[in-house]
Amino acid sequence: MNKKFDSILPCALWVLAMGLATLFWFNVRYGFNLFSTAHWQYLAYLQAAQIPVRGGFYTSIILCIIIILIGLYVLVRPRLRKIKFDKQGTKKTNLEQIKTDIPAQNAPTPKPTTQQAPIATARPPRLNMSGAIQMPKQTPQPVAIPVPPTPQPTQDPRIGEIFTNAGYLVKKNAKISGVQTALIAIGLNENMYVGAIGIPTTDMRRLIDRLQQVFSDTLDDIYINVNGFVINAPDAATSEFQDILMFPSVDALGEYIAQNPNGEISAADQDDFNAYSEYIDTVINFIGQKS
Secondary structure: OHHHHHOHHHHHHHHHHHHHHHHHHHHHHOOOOOOOHHHHHHHHHHHHOOOOOOOOHHHHHHHHHHHHHHHHHHHHOOOOOOOEEOOOOOEEOHHHHHHHHHHHHHOOOOOOOOOOOOOOOOOOOOOOHHHOOOOOOOOOOOOOOOOOOOOOOOOOHHHHHHHHHOOOEEEOOOEEOOEEOOEEEEEOOOEEEEEEEOOOHHHHHHHHHHHHHHHHHHOOOOOOEEEEEEEOOOOOOOOOOOOOEEEOOHHHHHHHHHHOOOOOOOOOOHHHHHHHHHHHHHHHHHHHHHO
């Protein structure tokens, strides 16, 4: 009874697997859903109207049924017990063979007699260590402690003096988009200089883009020209930004600004320049709070 019950689960799994395979085959091959009532009704209509069905449809149904039946037969077919024969031709079951083999296995076997060797009580001779090889003492090697690099200064008062002497109005520095500026200065015709020390030009580009975004969001018809520069940029040799000025030192920056000073502010332009200056102060305070 238990053997019959154990074969039910494999048979059910086999029927389920073959059912899914048959369903997949008919869906792919003939576009026919075995679980669809409408498809069976349409097949019945074709048969009643004597309309020929695509070749191999009925053959596939028969083959699938045959494969399922063969698999069920392999799973539930009876297994015959093997019977052994002795030399005289009489039958001997597995149980009888085991019973006849047990006495042979339980026969007492003679234990080999062993002679115990006398225990030596003499102490072994001492080893002469005078000629032994002595390992050289290893002296600990000094461990080099890495020295952290000296942080490069981000501010230099000489930069503000350079722009002040050239006629520009220097503003307070601020951190914009995570970049600490070394100079913010404004000049005539809505010109603006923003500089930093020792940063990549990609950071300066991000800073300029942030300023331009604020300008475009708050100004309508006025364009502010932002001139960015970096002193000792680590990517100066490979930078792709042609509009960002790069200088190897503060002195090189001073030579450039001396050749490009700010013009004098006329009395007619003074009010506009004051309004421009107040606007830049407002933007710097706004961005400083957001950074």
